Amino acid sequence: MTGAIFFDSGTIISLTIARLSWLLPHLHKHFNGPFYITPAVYKELVERPLEIRRFEFEALQVMKLVREGTLQVYTKVPVREVKELTRLVNTSVMLNGKNLDLMQEGEMQSLACVLENPGSVLAMDERTLRYLIEDGEQLTNLLRERFQKEVVPNKAQLQQCATIFKGVNIIRSTEILAVAFSLGLLKEYVPPQKDGSTVLLDAVLWAVKYGGCAITALEIEQLKKDVLARNVGK
Numbered sequence: 001m002t003g004a005i006f007f008d009s010g011t012i013i014s015l016t017i018a019r020l021s022w023l024l025p026h027l028h029k030h031f032n033g034p035f036y037i038t039p040a041v042y043k044e045l046v047e048r049p050l051e052i053r054r055f056e057f058e059a060l061q062v063m064k065l066v067r068e069g070t071l072q073v074y075t076k077v078p079v080r081e082v083k084e085l086t087r088l089v090n091t092s093v094m095l096n097g098k099n100l101d102l103m104q105e106g107e108m109q110s111l112a113c114v115l116e117n118p119g120s121v122l123a124m125d126e127r128t129l130r131y132l133i134e135d136g137e138q139l140t141n142l143l144r145e146r147f148q149k150e151v152v153p154n155k156a157q158l159q160q161c162a163t164i165f166k167g168v169n170i171i172r173s174t175e176i177l178a179v180a181f182s183l184g185l186l187k188e189y190v191p192p193q194k195d196g197s198t199v200l201l202d203a204v205l206w207a208v209k210y211g212g213c214a215i216t217a218l219e220i221e222q223l224k225k226d227v228l229a230r231n232v233g234k
Helices: 009-017 023-030 039-047 053-067 079-089 105-116 128-134 136-147 155-165 173-182 196-210 217-230
Strands: 005-007 035-037 093-095 121-123 151-153
Touching: 005 009, 005 105, 009 039, 009 053, 009 173, 009 196, 023 173, 035 039, 039 053, 039 105, 079 105, 079 155, 093 136, 105 121, 105 128, 105 155, 128 136, 128 155, 136 151, 136 155, 173 196, 173 217, 196 217
Parallel strands: 005 035, 005 121
Antiparallel strands: 093 151
């Protein structure tokens, strides 16, 4: 199997909070491959939120996407590999003398499935995995800043993580919106002014950032520049 996108819960949540999850069925029609969530991600997006009134309607929106076939629950999760990756990742950094859980079950299931299916893509808004792949030292600095406590990395294990995850292709909700913008799926929201497309693109990218997508202001500006340059004349 190739060409699948495995969605972590964070990406779906970012789009849902930004009131943009309606784009997923339209994107699914343009994409030559399935949109998957794992059982643990389904639990995070549906089963737990249904028990909390504040998040209940968000859960119902995801249920609708599953019911209609936009999102499929992937049941062939490689259980042994998930356990091995979880042990490796979540013993790579210590906080106050204890192992720090860097990634949760849904993230680990999604990651393991992507590794098992060459050509597939991981949709994840959290930046932890990017740092595990690209820069273990930057990850350590991020954790020190976040927790304001002593963080001790296991450099050998972080290097092992980087090696294993090197080929993983990661996209965020911002990249998903960039595709939706380029396909014209958002054109009805372009305001009637000279720079209307720029205003729209800026609005949706910041909407998912505020919804939880880990992206900096500088990254948003660069993404806007790239997307608008590709869409000149459209």
